Amino acid sequence: MxxxxxxxxxxxxxxxxxxxxxxxxxxxxxxxxxxxxxxxxxxxxxxxxxxxxxxxxHIAARALASGRTRIVLLVLPDWPLDFNLRRNIEEASLALDEAGYALITYTPHPTGHARPLWETLQPDVVLAMAPWAPGQVESIRAAGVTCIIPDPEAPPQAEWHEEGPALQVDHLAALGHRRIAFAGSADPRIADLVALRRHLALEAAATLELPAVPTADIDLTDASAESVLAEWRAAGVTAVVAYNDDVAAAFVGAAQREGIAVPGELSVVGHDDTPLASMLEPRLTTVRVDTVGLGRFLAQLALAAVEDRPEPTVGPDLRVAIVERASTAAASLGA
Structure with a gap:
């Protein structure tokens, strides 16, 4: 049988x-x-x-007997599922699997018609990658979940990638660039992330006493990079700090179509060190983020909340670093 x-x-x-x-x-x-x-x-x-x-x-019976479902629910904001986010999720899932837990992702939508998964699954932990939306914490607690990360009662933590924009600006300034611009993405789903990196880039430029930094957000699906680049070049811009590698690649492509040499006439630095950065020609100087370490850090946070484990700390191994490649070079004399 x-x-x-x-x-x-x-x-x-x-x-x-x-x-x-x-x-x-x-x-x-x-x-x-x-x-x-x-x-x-x-x-x-x-x-x-x-x-x-x-x-x-019988999973339900085992959960009833043990008081655990061994499920970790990761609440995702409505961001594009890019390379780094996928790597974060994959590594967190692997680390949790090694500890006997399943990771399930859930993206709440503004319409809110579907029943929240924390009510259906009754997970041991609900973990979010962005600040809680209004009403979410109350809904999770009402479902009987007690382990909520980040703790809504605790002070907000600094962003793990917060040093990236400063590294981008510092790198270009060290190469002698004074007229630096910031290019963001016009995707409304990541407006808060773009705003954060823009703010940090402007702050770094002000610390170095650089001239005012022009900024613009581009749509990757149209030719907006060309028109923005033309305005910046007319204003004397010699280097671009990009929100991520996709935006950086858009400006490298726009420059090449306009006959502007990269990095001879224009330096471009990206963020995230995605595979695109090393496939593009010239290869992108960018900011490397330890996606593997961050994914496992998320898993360790969840495990510390439900098991007798110490809370992980963000050590030097999780800090970002500049990866210098061929898309940046010393500013031309007189730039």
């Missing part, structure tokens, strides 16, 4: 009956109950028979 052929879920009672053991003994083995004096031979017999019969644990 098997779960597949019989059409009925195989239970611990089926295993006990097949082996002539008590239901309690089989339950202790299947649940790995501590403090029991069950021989290794009996334990092996139970596990082998469970496998032969096609036994699968």
């Amino acid at each position: 098997s779960q597949t052929t019989s059409g009925r879920r195989v239970t611990a009672a089926d295993i006990a009956r097949s082996l002539g053991l008590s239901r309690a003994t089989v339950g202790f083995v299947l649940n790995d109950t501590p403090g029991q004096t069950i021989s290794e031979a009996t334990r092996t017999r139970v596990l082998d028979e469970a496998k032969r019969l096609g036994y699968r644990p």
